[in-house]
Amino acid sequence: MSENNFLKGAAVLGTAGLIVKIIGAIYRIPLTNLIGTEGIGYFQPAYQVYNLLLVISLAGFPTAVARLVSEKMALENPQGAHQIFRLSMRVILVISVVSSLTVLVFAKGIAQAIGYPGTYYSLLGLVPALLIVPIMSVYRGYFQGMQNMIPTALSQVLEQLVRFAVGLSFAYVLLNSSPQKAAGGASFGASAGGIAGLILILFIYAKQRKNIHERIDTAENNTLEEPRRVIRKLLAIAIPITLGASIVPFMGLIDAKLVSMRLAQIGYSVIEITDLYGQLSGTAQTFINFPQVFSIAIAMSLVPSISNAYTRRDKEALNQTTDLGMRTSLIIGLPSAFGLYILAEPIIKLFYPALGPEKHKSVGQLLAILAISVIFLTVVQSLTAILQAVDKQRIPVKNLAIGAIVKIVLTYILVGIPSLNVKGAALSTIAAYLTAATLNYWDINKYTEVKVKLLRIAFRPLIASSIMGVVVYTVYHSGAGIIGAKLSALIAILVGVVVYFVALPITGTINKKDMDLLPKGEKLYQLMNKLKLMK
Numbered sequence: 001m002s003e004n005n006f007l008k009g010a011a012v013l014g015t016a017g018l019i020v021k022i023i024g025a026i027y028r029i030p031l032t033n034l035i036g037t038e039g040i041g042y043f044q045p046a047y048q049v050y051n052l053l054l055v056i057s058l059a060g061f062p063t064a065v066a067r068l069v070s071e072k073m074a075l076e077n078p079q080g081a082h083q084i085f086r087l088s089m090r091v092i093l094v095i096s097v098v099s100s101l102t103v104l105v106f107a108k109g110i111a112q113a114i115g116y117p118g119t120y121y122s123l124l125g126l127v128p129a130l131l132i133v134p135i136m137s138v139y140r141g142y143f144q145g146m147q148n149m150i151p152t153a154l155s156q157v158l159e160q161l162v163r164f165a166v167g168l169s170f171a172y173v174l175l176n177s178s179p180q181k182a183a184g185g186a187s188f189g190a191s192a193g194g195i196a197g198l199i200l201i202l203f204i205y206a207k208q209r210k211n212i213h214e215r216i217d218t219a220e221n222n223t224l225e226e227p228r229r230v231i232r233k234l235l236a237i238a239i240p241i242t243l244g245a246s247i248v249p250f251m252g253l254i255d256a257k258l259v260s261m262r263l264a265q266i267g268y269s270v271i272e273i274t275d276l277y278g279q280l281s282g283t284a285q286t287f288i289n290f291p292q293v294f295s296i297a298i299a300m301s302l303v304p305s306i307s308n309a310y311t312r313r314d315k316e317a318l319n320q321t322t323d324l325g326m327r328t329s330l331i332i333g334l335p336s337a338f339g340l341y342i343l344a345e346p347i348i349k350l351f352y353p354a355l356g357p358e359k360h361k362s363v364g365q366l367l368a369i370l371a372i373s374v375i376f377l378t379v380v381q382s383l384t385a386i387l388q389a390v391d392k393q394r395i396p397v398k399n400l401a402i403g404a405i406v407k408i409v410l411t412y413i414l415v416g417i418p419s420l421n422v423k424g425a426a427l428s429t430i431a432a433y434l435t436a437a438t439l440n441y442w443d444i445n446k447y448t449e450v451k452v453k454l455l456r457i458a459f460r461p462l463i464a465s466s467i468m469g470v471v472v473y474t475v476y477h478s479g480a481g482i483i484g485a486k487l488s489a490l491i492a493i494l495v496g497v498v499v500y501f502v503a504l505p506i507t508g509t510i511n512k513k514d515m516d517l518l519p520k521g522e523k524l525y526q527l528m529n530k531l532k533l534m535k
Contacts, residue, residue, distance in 0.1 A: 050130070125189075334462055341371040
């Protein structure tokens with residue numbers, strides 16, 4: 001994959017991911033207003049179970065399929081690439097059927113075990129999604145391996161739009177029955193979205209099937225492998241990635257339990273515990289998800305790109321793509337962290353006016369702490385993708401597990417300190433991702449041919465982000481007392497975006513070569529050069 005295709009792939013997935021995250025964030029507001037906090041209390045535990053089972057079902061397969069398909073295409077073997085797609089579909093069908101049937105049969109027992117019996121209907125609403133979404137993921141992985149990110153992007157957006165419409169509609173219709181059933185209707189939105197996304201990606205595949213088979217028929221290096229060997233390769237990549245991806249949702253379940261237990265031990269009531277945990281996971285965490293959209297897209301695009309260079313033993317391309325990916329991650333992660341930290345409370349006031357001054361302050365404090373974790377999280381995602389692409393997928397699993405252990409220990413200790421309470425869980429999140437990022441960085445430079453010079457890569461994005469941060473802080477605090485906190489925050493955000501994009505070329509964070517890879521980049525470069533913004 002060329003640098004051009006890499007950045008285009010990241011841009012396509014990043015844009016789709018941003019749209020999906022925006023829809024998801026908007027969705028939670030009317031849903032909470034509709035079914036109330038009690039309904040959300042039945043809705044959220046089911047999603048924790050769903051996320052864990054979904055990760056177990058599919059987390060490693062899109063990456064495994066994308067990587068192996070990319071390798072076959074690099075060797076000009078499209079028939080081998082298609083064989084990987086077909087065999088992976090058989091494996092994922094078995095896994096998804098078992099997963100969905102398990103929840104269908106044992107939904108009541110699962111609801112009782114997690115301590116929320118009323119979440120039974122929400123679990124039932126997610127059963128079809130557990131069957132359909134993993135199947136869709138195999139198609140997405142195949143297209144990504146073919147360096148075509150558009151089917152993934154389109155299906156993601158459609159899936160979320162249908163989830164929004166159907167989830168709210170079913171919740172509204174079932175509201176008079178009970179909040180438990182209304183939450184179940186909202187959960188079914190995920191299943192309806194999965195069905196819509198699968199139909200779309202099947203349609204795209206059918207439209208491209210003729211071209212796929214023509215490419216296979218005209219290729220000269222077509223070879224097939226013994227099916228068991230292909231499946232072993234798929235599982236060898238997918239299982240470690242799945243284990244690694246399972247750590248985060250599993251850590252979330254443990255974190256929720258520890259927060260509840262420790263807050264109870266220092267005297268908080270059940271209602272207060274629920275409220276504090278909601279501030280952490282349902283409000284502050286929402287804004288941390290936005291920069292992840294782009295960093296995850298970059299990580300997904302890195303895998304086939306680096307895998308291609310690794311297969312060809314092109315060391316120069318390997319290191320260039322790695323540097324580009326890491327730099328792009330930091331260009332996103334650093335300003336996001338600076339902006340969220342500086343404008344934490346104003347952002348909460350702007351987007352959640354109904355919370356009131358007291359919660360604006362407490363949620364703002366949580367967001368400011370979590371903002372710091374954005375830097376380490378974006379670095380972890382890119383370093384993990386690099387390790388996965390060069391056949392070292394077990395290393396990030398180990399490192400993330402160590403980070404999870406650090407989080408569990410610190411959550412237990414810090415949340416039990418009355419002056420910190422739930423803020424202790426936010427602080428432990430920083431420690432977890434810092435640990436995983438440090439270990440990944442060490443292992444990449446020690447065990448692979450890739451040499452990541454993180455400090456050199458980070459220096460210029462850090463300068464550009466600092467310039468933006470100073471301007472944002474000044475604009476907000478200059479205007480808050482005159483035009484109000486909300487309008488001042490909105491203006492500060494807009495000014496910050498403009499200043500950052502100007503600071504990027506001035507500081508040399510991006511150069512002419514980078515600009516050439518952007519749409520209309522040559523004209524943009526000429527304009528910036530005319531304004532003396534390019535170094």
